[in-house]
Amino acid sequence: MTAMRVGFIGLGRMGTGMAANLVKAGHQVTVYNRSPDKAAALTELGATVARTVAEACGGEAVVTMLADDHALESVVFGDGGILSSLPPGALHVSCSTVSVALSRRLTQAHTGRGQQFVAAPVFGRPDAAAAAKLFVVAGGAEDAIERSRPLFDAMGQRTFVMSNQPEAANLVKLSGNFLIAAVIESLGEAMALVGKGGVDPHAYLDMLTSTLFSAPVYRTYGDLIANRRFEPAGFAAPLGYKDISLGLAAGGDLRVPLPLASLLRDRFLTLLASGGETLDWSAIGQLAARDAGE
Numbered sequence: 699m700t701a702m703r704v705g706f707i708g709l710g711r712m713g714t715g716m717a718a719n720l721v722k723a724g725h726q727v728t729v730y731n732r733s734p735d736k737a738a739a740l741t742e743l744g745a746t747v748a749r750t751v752a753e754a755c756g757g758e759a760v761v762t763m764l765a766d767d768h769a770l771e772s773v774v775f776g777d778g779g780i781l782s783s784l785p786p787g788a789l790h791v792s793c794s795t796v797s798v799a800l801s802r803r804l805t806q807a808h809t810g811r812g813q814q815f816v817a818a819p820v821f822g823r824p825d826a827a828a829a830a831k832l833f834v835v836a837g838g839a840e841d842a843i844e845r846s847r848p849l850f851d852a853m854g855q856r857t858f859v860m861s862n863q864p865e866a867a868n869l870v871k872l873s874g875n876f877l878i879a880a881v882i883e884s885l886g887e888a889m890a891l892v893g894k895g896g897v898d899p900h901a902y903l904d905m906l907t908s909t910l911f912s913a914p915v916y917r918t919y920g921d922l923i924a925n926r927r928f929e930p931a932g933f934a935a936p937l938g939y940k941d942i943s944l945g946l947a948a949g950g951d952l953r954v955p956l957p958l959a960s961l962l963r964d965r966f967l968t969l970l971a972s973g974g975e976t977l978d979w980s981a982i983g984q985l986a987a988r989d990a991g992e
């Protein structure tokens with residue numbers, strides 16, 4: 699393993715575990731978070747804490763794991779941001795789920811500064827991030843992807859290279875979250891139906907996941923819906939709304955109608971409008987039961 703000097707920006711639910719795994723793998727990690735308190739636990743593992751974004755940009759690479767387009771834009775393009783602080787030749791690995799349009803803009807901006815940009819959004823919730831079991835979906839120039847490999851290997855269980863265009867990785871990630879949300883909605887409807895008909899949800903899920911629906915997505919989200927366990931959020935509902943909206947925006951740009959995604963966007967709006975801001979995104983799976991008076 700090649701040890702790298704790497705900055706890590708964004709110590710939220712996902713970033714905390716990912717940064718810790720970079721340290722544990724032997725990389726020299728400097729962490730930065732907007733709210734500084736979240737960095738403290740990582741110093742015990744051996745990370746250095748940066749007081750500014752610029753201080754986290756002194757190495758060969760910087761990884762970002764921020765909430766959304768707005769957060770990533772401000773950290774990259776703001777005063778003392780990544781773009782003006784990262785040395786020429788260094789790498790920005792963006793793991794956040796952001797828009798295709800922003801990924802394209804970042805590719806151009808970093809190239810203009812002689813820096814490299816890789817989009818590497820991930821599948822897996824905070825428990826997978828903490829266990830280094832994420833699936834990394836990567837896009838970028840071949841040599842930039844190769845340089846990023848030691849980082850991917852420390853944070854995930856497998857990396858899928860989608861394209862030499864970073865934005866393609868973001869498109870794939872958005873399509874994946876659309877599919878997960880569709881599963882959550884359809885599971886919620888099916889479980890509302892059998893539940894109101896008197897079937898035990900756990901017995902129902904056991905049957906489903908032992909037969910035709912044995913994929914992890916049915917197990918994970920079926921369990922959350924059956925137990926009505928939407929707090930604390932692993933993936934917060936506003937971020938789910940963001941991802942469906944970004945998928946629809948990409949569909950608009952590419953002239954691809956996504957009627958089911960439009961429906962899901964409204965499901966998220968219903969959830970957010972009715973007190974769901976702090977819940978896990980799987981709480982849309984409870985709306986069907988609510989509509990059924992359960």
Ligand SMILES: NC(=O)c1ccc[n+]([C@@H]2O[C@H](COP(=O)([O-])OP(=O)(O)OC[C@H]3O[C@@H](n4cnc5c(N)ncnc54)[C@H](OP(=O)(O)O)[C@@H]3O)[C@@H](O)[C@H]2O)c1
Nearest residue numbers: 708709710711712732733764765769794795823824932933
């Ligand atoms: N949670 C999941 O299951 C999951 C799975 C795969 C991908 N993702 C994606 O991973 C990304 C992070 O998700 P998360 O669940 O870790 O989110 P989170 O817990 O809400 O953390 C968000 C991070 O972004 C920072 N941030 C937000 N707005 C900012 C701003 N304007 N300027 C600077 N920093 C800002 C936060 O800093 P503060 O601490 O100061 O608020 C925090 O470090 C998102 O793009 C999400 O869609 C999440």
